[in-house]
Amino acid sequence: MMTIPNSFLLALVVLVSASAVLAQDDNSTACSTIAEIICDEKANLNAVCEAIIISELDDDLEQDTWTVFVPTDDAFEALGRDNLDSMVFGNDTVPLTDLVLFHVVPGVALTSDLLPCQAGVNLLEMANGHDSRTKCEGGIPTFQKGPLNSKADPPQIIDADIAACNGVVHILDKVMLYEELPYPMPELFTETGTEEPTDAKITKEIAVTAVPTEASTLEEPEEVPDQETEEESKECQTIADFACSNPRFTVLCALLTESGLVDDLSDGMWTVFAPNNQAFDDAPPFLAETDINFILQGHVVANEAIRFEDLNCTETIEMLNSKKTRTVCKKGATFQNGVDNDDQVRPEIVANNIEACNGIVHVIDQVILS
Numbered sequence: 001m002m003t004i005p006n007s008f009l010l011a012l013v014v015l016v017s018a019s020a021v022l023a024q025d026d027n028s029t030a031c032s033t034i035a036e037i038i039c040d041e042k043a044n045l046n047a048v049c050e051a052i053i054i055s056e057l058d059d060d061l062e063q064d065t066w067t068v069f070v071p072t073d074d075a076f077e078a079l080g081r082d083n084l085d086s087m088v089f090g091n092d093t094v095p096l097t098d099l100v101l102f103h104v105v106p107g108v109a110l111t112s113d114l115l116p117c118q119a120g121v122n123l124l125e126m127a128n129g130h131d132s133r134t135k136c137e138g139g140i141p142t143f144q145k146g147p148l149n150s151k152a153d154p155p156q157i158i159d160a161d162i163a164a165c166n167g168v169v170h171i172l173d174k175v176m177l178y179e180e181l182p183y184p185m186p187e188l189f190t191e192t193g194t195e196e197p198t199d200a201k202i203t204k205e206i207a208v209t210a211v212p213t214e215a216s217t218l219e220e221p222e223e224v225p226d227q228e229t230e231e232e233s234k235e236c237q238t239i240a241d242f243a244c245s246n247p248r249f250t251v252l253c254a255l256l257t258e259s260g261l262v263d264d265l266s267d268g269m270w271t272v273f274a275p276n277n278q279a280f281d282d283a284p285p286f287l288a289e290t291d292i293n294f295i296l297q298g299h300v301v302a303n304e305a306i307r308f309e310d311l312n313c314t315e316t317i318e319m320l321n322s323k324k325t326r327t328v329c330k331k332g333a334t335f336q337n338g339v340d341n342d343d344q345v346r347p348e349i350v351a352n353n354i355e356a357c358n359g360i361v362h363v364i365d366q367v368i369l370s
Helices: 006-027 034-041 046-054 073-077 081-089 094-101 229-233 239-245 247-259 277-282 292-297
Strands: 066-071 104-106 123-125 131-137 140-145 157-164 167-172 270-275 300-302 316-318 324-330 333-337 349-356 359-364
Touching: 034 046, 034 066, 034 157, 034 167, 046 066, 046 073, 046 081, 046 094, 081 094, 140 157, 239 247, 239 270, 239 349, 239 359, 247 270, 247 277, 247 292, 333 349
Parallel strands: 066 167, 270 359
Antiparallel strands: 066 104, 123 131, 131 140, 157 167, 270 300, 316 324, 324 333, 349 359
16 A cells, blocks of 8 residues: 655644644634625735725625625736726716625525536526626536626636635635626737736736627627536546646645555546545544555545446445445435544535546545544
């Protein structure tokens, strides 16, 4: 069996122990509201904080329950100075308030595993009455777009599931747009690829959706489900490629790389129950003598690609580490349980049937403990 070097294992134990201490400290103090997270705790969110205050929504986001998609300062800067000035210094703040409300889902805390992926039902009604659309890659919610955002380069969720006292926050790299802006957004490149002068604060290329004029209409109304044809045209990824190219699996990728399993998962045929980053955050501290390689192998089935519909409730599966896990079906949810998992906190399959060149990936929200 492959093993992780002691130096890495020691570092992992230190990090997990430190996380546990920090978690205890966090539990000893009051949790942060959504407004506090945006205005006090997260860097690069000053524009949204100011917009919330100008719109007098800060008190609302201190109470009740919300899901908020928060664009970064760079995302707002990409709208261009003319548009920002128009929203902030215009005759009234209604356009700015509506834009902020278009990034808020009232009355519910939607973590990423609850965002809808299925085409046709992947719409969320935002607080201003307009719909935004969730777009997924490999069954993972990856983008949240408005009707006027580019289909080729929609707002990406770059940081998900930031928990607040009164809901959840997801960070976007672009502003969601539901109606045309007063002024054209600046473009960094012409059609021939020649760089154009631009505001010095804008540091990355922006894909811009042409703003419809009175004589033009959108090619595809937002009510028509997006067709995920771009995924079909891509070459398939190996399981290792999937884990190491997705920001939700950075911890898993690091552990697979250190253990040498990333090479194995680039070939062969496997079924992998992949813990996301939050699963590792929630895992109990591992003892110094813990064989992390053994734990990782407890998430892998060798020489089979087991689809979600072929998992049979109450039946066991032998994992790569020779231990067995059990499929548990309860209240409409499906879990893959290790013998040492708490029955009250089972690893739930939150995304399934992610196809790779060499197998199938199912995403779980807890680490399997065998």
